[in-house]
Amino acid sequence: MGAAPQQISPTDRVAEFRRSFARAESEISKIIVGHRDVIRKLLAALMAGGHVLIEGVPGLGKTLMVKTAAEALGLSFKRIQFTPDLMPSDIIGTQVLTETDGRREFSFKAGPIFAHVVLGDEINRATPKTQSAVLEAMEERQVTVFGETYLLEPPFFVLATQNPIELEGTYPLPEAQMDRFLFKVVMGSPKPDELREILHRTTGATVYHPQPTFDPRQAATQIEELKTSVREVMVAEPLERYIISIIGAVTPGGPGASPEVAQYLRFGPSPRGAQAIILCAKVNALLDGRVSVSYDDVNDAIVPSLRHRLLRNFQAEAENVTPEAILEQALKRLRRSS
Amino acid sequence: MTESMLFSLLPLIVTVAAALCLDVLNNLALDHLGYFIEPARLERLRDSFLVLGAVELLGAVLLALRSRINANNFVHTAELIDQSVRGRQEIVTLAALSDVAKGPPSPFYPVLRRRVVSYLEKFDPQREFKLNLGETFSRSSVLSAGAAFILMAAIIALMTVPTPAQAVAHRLRQLAGSMDVSGSGPTAQQLAAAARDVAKDLENPNLPPEQKEAELQALNQQLDKIQPPQASAQSGKGTSSGSNGNGSGGGKGSGSGEGAGNGAGKSGTGTGTGAGAGGKGNQQMLELRNDIAKAQAQLEQQAASGEKTTTAQNNSAKGNAPVPQPGKNPNASSGQNKPNGTGTIQLPQPGRLASNQTPSGQNPDSHRSDKGSMGDTHLGEFPKTGNYERYYKLGEGGQALHIRDARYVTFQLPTEIAAAAGSLTPDQARPRATTPYTNAPLKQQQMPASPDEQQLVPPRYRDLIR
Numbered sequence: 176m177g178a179a180p181q182q183i184s185p186t187d188r189v190a191e192f193r194r195s196f197a198r199a200e201s202e203i204s205k206i207i208v209g210h211r212d213v214i215r216k217l218l219a220a221l222m223a224g225g226h227v228l229i230e231g232v233p234g235l236g237k238t239l240m241v242k243t244a245a246e247a248l249g250l251s252f253k254r255i256q257f258t259p260d261l262m263p264s265d266i267i268g269t270q271v272l273t274e275t276d277g278r279r280e281f282s283f284k285a286g287p288i289f290a291h292v293v294l295g296d297e298i299n300r301a302t303p304k305t306q307s308a309v310l311e312a313m314e315e316r317q318v319t320v321f322g323e324t325y326l327l328e329p330p331f332f333v334l335a336t337q338n339p340i341e342l343e344g345t346y347p348l349p350e351a352q353m354d355r356f357l358f359k360v361v362m363g364s365p366k367p368d369e370l371r372e373i374l375h376r377t378t379g380a381t382v383y384h385p386q387p388t389f390d391p392r393q394a395a396t397q398i399e400e401l402k403t404s405v406r407e408v409m410v411a412e413p414l415e416r417y418i419i420s421i422i423g424a425v426t427p428g429g430p431g432a433s434p435e436v437a438q439y440l441r442f443g444p445s446p447r448g449a450q451a452i453i454l455c456a457k458v459n460a461l462l463d464g465r466v467s468v469s470y471d472d473v474n475d476a477i478v479p480s481l482r483h484r485l486l487r488n489f490q491a492e493a494e495n496v497t498p499e500a501i502l503e504q505a506l507k508r509l510r511r512s513s
Numbered sequence: 514m515t516e517s518m519l520f521s522l523l524p525l526i527v528t529v530a531a532a533l534c535l536d537v538l539n540n541l542a543l544d545h546l547g548y549f550i551e552p553a554r555l556e557r558l559r560d561s562f563l564v565l566g567a568v569e570l571l572g573a574v575l576l577a578l579r580s581r582i583n584a585n586n587f588v589h590t591a592e593l594i595d596q597s598v599r600g601r602q603e604i605v606t607l608a609a610l611s612d613v614a615k616g617p618p619s620p621f622y623p624v625l626r627r628r629v630v631s632y633l634e635k636f637d638p639q640r641e642f643k644l645n646l647g648e649t650f651s652r653s654s655v656l657s658a659g660a661a662f663i664l665m666a667a668i669i670a671l672m673t674v675p676t677p678a679q680a681v682a683h684r685l686r687q688l689a690g691s692m693d694v695s696g697s698g699p700t701a702q703q704l705a706a707a708a709r710d711v712a713k714d715l716e717n718p719n720l721p722p723e724q725k726e727a728e729l730q731a732l733n734q735q736l737d738k739i740q741p742p743q744a745s746a747q748s749g750k751g752t753s754s755g756s757n758g759n760g761s762g763g764g765k766g767s768g769s770g771e772g773a774g775n776g777a778g779k780s781g782t783g784t785g786t787g788a789g790a791g792g793k794g795n796q797q798m799l800e801l802r803n804d805i806a807k808a809q810a811q812l813e814q815q816a817a818s819g820e821k822t823t824t825a826q827n828n829s830a831k832g833n834a835p836v837p838q839p840g841k842n843p844n845a846s847s848g849q850n851k852p853n854g855t856g857t858i859q860l861p862q863p864g865r866l867a868s869n870q871t872p873s874g875q876n877p878d879s880h881r882s883d884k885g886s887m888g889d890t891h892l893g894e895f896p897k898t899g900n901y902e903r904y905y906k907l908g909e910g911g912q913a914l915h916i917r918d919a920r921y922v923t924f925q926l927p928t929e930i931a932a933a934a935g936s937l938t939p940d941q942a943r944p945r946a947t948t949p950y951t952n953a954p955l956k957q958q959q960m961p962a963s964p965d966e967q968q969l970v971p972p973r974y975r976d977l978i979r
C-alpha cells in the first residue's frame with residue numbers, strides 16, 4: 176500500500192482504489208445504518224478533492240457520519256459548531272502573545288480548521304463573515320493571518336451540514352459560496368428496517384468502532400495517491416460534449432435549455448459544476464473497474480453536482496419546484512433530443 | 514448508407530406512383546363515384562406530388578450522405594461498436610484519445626487498450642452490422658402509409674361534382690386519348706384534335722354559351738359521321754313543360770335495345786333530341802353523347818336566361834352573377850309558373866335541389882310584397898302563393914334568446930339607418946321613449962281582491978296556505 180504510483184502497475188492501482196474505497200465504505204456502514212448513497216458520495220468527494228454540504232433534519236446522524244468517516248480513513252478530525260457569535264479567528268486561529276526565554280513574541284495559534292477532516296456543523300448559523308473565512312480556506316487550501324500564510328495539510332476535506340428547517344436566525348449560504356462545495360447530498364429519514372437497526376446499535380451494550388482503512392501515519396499520502404488515480408481516468412470528447420450540453424440545458428438562455436429552465440431559474444451552474452460532474456464520473460468509473468468515463472457515470476454525478484448550483488427564482492420557490500425536478504426534466508429533454 | 518436509401522425509397526415510390534396514377538384515379542372516380550378533379554387542379558396536384566417526390570429523393574440523398582460521412586468518422590464508428598458490444602464508452606474513449614503524435618494521454622491508457630482489445634475480440638462486424646432489410650422496410654412502410662394517407666386526403670379534398678360541361682370536356686379528352694392510342698386514321702386524329710379543342714372551349718368561362726353550344730353541335734355531327742346512331746336506339750321523344758325562366762323536362766327513349774334520351778324544350782312544347790345506343794353499342798360513345806346532350810341543354814338554358822334580364826347579362830359578362838345559395842334566405846320567393854311562358858328544360862343536376870333553384874334573371878326580392886291570390890280559374894289562372902314573411906326558426910338564425918322566464922326585456926332600437934353608398938345616417942323617424950326606462954324590475958302590482966272574490970280558506974288548509 177505505501178508504494179509510489181510509479182512502482183505499481185496501473186491495473187493494480189485501479190484495484191487498490193476499489194479495495195480501499197470498498198473498505199472505507201464498509202467501515203462507515205458499521206456505524207451508520209443505511210445512507211449508502213450518501214456515504215459513497217462523501218467518499219467520492221474526498222477522492223475527487225472536493226467538499227460536501229450535507230443537508231438533513233436534526234438527528235439523522237450527519238455529524239456521526241462525518242466523524243466516523245474521519246476515523247475510518249485514519250485522518251485527523253475537527254468539529255466546529257457554527258453559532259452567530261463565532262468569529263473567523265475562532266476557526267482559522269490567531270496570533271497570541273507568548274513568552275519564550277524571556278522574549279515576548281506573537282505566535283500563531285492554529286484554529287480547528289487545521290485538520291484533515293473538518294466538520295462545519297450547522298454552517299448556516301454563523302454570520303457571513305465567519306462563513307467566508309471557512310469558504311476561503313476551502314477554495315485556497317490555505318489561511319492568511321496577519322499577513323502570514325499557512326497551508327492546510329492535504330487531504331483537506333470540509334463537510335458542512337445545514338438544517339433545512341428552523342431557518343430563523345440563520346444566514347443562508349450565498350450562491351457563490353455554495354458553489355465551493357463539490358456535492359450537496361441530502362439525507363433522508365431512515366426506513367423502518369434501518370430505524371430498527373439503528374435502535375439495536377445505539378441502545379445496546381455493544382459499541383462499534385470503525386477500523387481505519389489506512390495507516391493513520393500514511394493515510395494522507397495514500398489518499399493523495401488515490402486522488403491522483405482519479406485525475407488520470409480518461410474522458411472521451413463525446414462525453415465532454417455531453418457534459419457541456421447538460422450545463423447548457425440547465426442554464427437559462429443556454430443552448431438546449433427548455434422553457435421550464437427559463438421559467439424557473441435565475442442562473443445556471445458555473446464551470447465548477449462541469450468540473451464536479453467529471454470528477455465524480457471519474458470516481459464512478461474507477462469504482463466500476465474502468466479507466467474511462469461512461470455516460471452512466473456522468474448521469475449518476477449530475478444531481479449531486481448541480482442541485483445546489485441552480486439558482487431558482489421566486490416563481491420556482493413559490494411553486495415549490497425543486498432543482499432536482501428541473502434537472503430531471505432537462506435531462507429527459509436532452510436524452511430525447513440526442 | 515444502403516439502409517438510409519432503402520428507408521427513403523418506399524415513400525418516394527408511393528408519391529411518384531400517386532402522381533403518375535392521378536389520371537386513372539380521376540377517371541375511376543368520375544365513372545364510379547361521380548366526382549372528379551378539375552384539369553387545372555389536377556395538373557397542379559400532379560406537379561405538387563412530383564415536387565414532393567423530388568423533396569423525398571433529396572432527403573434520401575441527404576440521409577445517405579450523412580450515413581456515408583458518419584461511416585468515415587472514426588469516433589462515430591467507435592460509438593456504434595461501443596453500443597453493439599456494450600463497451601460503456603471505452604472503445605470510443607480509446608478512439609478519441611488514440612492520437613499517436615500526442616503520446617499516451619494517461620498512465621491508464623494501456624489498461625484501456627487491453628480492455629478494448631478484449632471487447633473487440635468478441636466483436637463480429639458481419640454479425641453486428643448486417644443489413645436488416647425487414648426492419649428498414651417496416652419503419653419505411655409506416656412513413657409510406659402516412660404519405661399515402663396525406664396524398665389521398667389531398668385528392669379527396671380537391672374532388673368536386675362536375676358540371677355537365679366539365680363532364681363532357683372530361684369525356685372528350687378521354688375519347689381523344691383513346692383515339693390517339695388506337696391510332697386509327699387521319700379522320701380519327703382530326704376528331705381527337707377537335708374534341709380537345711371543344712373540351713378546352715367548354716371549360717373557358719369567357720366564351721358565350723351559344724358558341725359552346727355550336728361547337729358541341731358541330732362535334733356531334735362529326736361523331737355522327739364516324740358512328741351514326743342506330744335506328745333502333747336513337748328514336749327519342751321529349752316532353753317538356755316550361756315556365757317563364759324555369760322549366761322541367763324529361764326525355765324518353767325507346768328502342769329495341771337499351772336506350773337513353775334527353776330532351777330540350779322551348780315554349781312549353783318541347784322538341785327533343787335524343788341520343789341512344791343499342792345494348793351492345795359503344796358504351797363510351799353513348800355516355801359521351803349523353804353528356805353532350807346534357808351540356809347542350811345547360812348551355813341552352815344559360816343562353817336563354819342571359820337574354821331575360823339585362824342585369825343578369827351584365828353579371829354574366831362580368832362572370833360574377835349571383836348564384837342562389839340553398840337555404841340562405843328564408844324569405845326568397847319561389848319561381849312563378851306561367852303556363853304559356855317560354856321555358857327551358859332544367860335537367861336535374863347533382864348537388865342542386867330543385868326547390869333551391871331561383872329563375873335566372875329574376876331578383877328574388879322583387880316579389881317580396883306579393884300578397885298572393887286564389888287565381889281565377891275561369892281565366893286560366895292558377896292560384897298564386899303569397900309571399901309571406903317569416904322569422905327565423907329556432908336555431909336557424911343563430912342562438913335563440915330564451916325570454917320565457919324573464920321578468921322584463923329591454924331592447925334598443927338602432928339610432929342610425931343605412932343610407933346610400935354604404936354610409937349610416939341618424940334615424941330621425943325613430944320612435945322615442947316617453948317614459949324613462951331602466952333595468953329595474955317592474956313594480957309588483959298588489960291588486961286587492963274584491964269582496965266578491967274573497968273566499969274563506971277552509972280551516973284544515975289555514976296552516977298550509979300563507
